[in-house]
């Protein structure tokens with residue numbers, strides 16, 4: 001059995017109910033450093049709730065979350081993000097009236113105070129350079145001074161990923177980054193994710209199996225709050241129980 005040190009993230013019997021619904025029920029899994037873990041499952045399976053529990057956006061009912069050998073389940077969301085966990089949301093969290101430059105700069109400053117809007121642009125050379133570097137990485141440097149609201153949907157998603165990336169995250173958690181985008185843009189996002197996660201650990205939720213099977217080293221399948229299966233992409237594609245829950249589905 002490998003030591004805990006071999007894992008960047010571990011959940012142990014993680015559970016959360018909403019009223020009578022067991023949204024996440026005794027979920028235990030481990031993620032290795034730099035691994036890409038895909039998370040799939042039908043609507044309502046508990047995928048986003050699991051993200052919310054790991055990132056601290058909602059409190060757990062019971063269980064443990066261990067990140068780099070430290071229990072983090074009692075830390076508030078902001079402190080978890082400071083340990084190196086960052087995420088995107090299904091719906092955009094951008095400041096639409098601000099430019100790409102400003103959105104990235106604010107995200108870079110979240111260590112001081114979650115999105116401190118009073119930090120003047122031009123005062124922090126290091127963070128400006130980081131914002132430029134990330135804008136180039138996500139392919140948006142040409143739009144650096146364009147307001148987020150003027151960007152098409154696909155570019156907004158890229159900016160959301162840029163915001164998550166800018167804070168030196170070790171574990172990047174992406175919740176349906178390509179949902180609702182046309183095939184070509186999904187492809188662009190998928191390529192970008194592949195490029196940026198070479199040195200990072202990734203957990204990605206998506207309904208697009210092409211994206212998941214292309215990016216993931218392992219795939220975790222959730223159903224009705226529980227883990228139905230976890231394994232390498234081929235194993236999961238051939239798993240009869242997994243096939244059954246998708247029959248007539250997505």
Ligand SMILES: Nc1ncnc2c1ncn2[C@@H]1O[C@H](COP(=O)(O)OP(=O)(O)OP(=O)(O)O)[C@@H](O)[C@H]1O
Pocket residue numbers: 018021022023041042043044045046047048049050
């Ligand atoms: N804040 C909440 N209050 C009440 N019920 C909730 C809440 N959040 C989630 N649920 C319920 O918990 C269950 C799991 O929902 P969750 O959003 O985690 O599923 P999901 O797998 O992410 O689904 P989708 O693929 O549609 O995003 C569902 O039955 C959902 O209705």
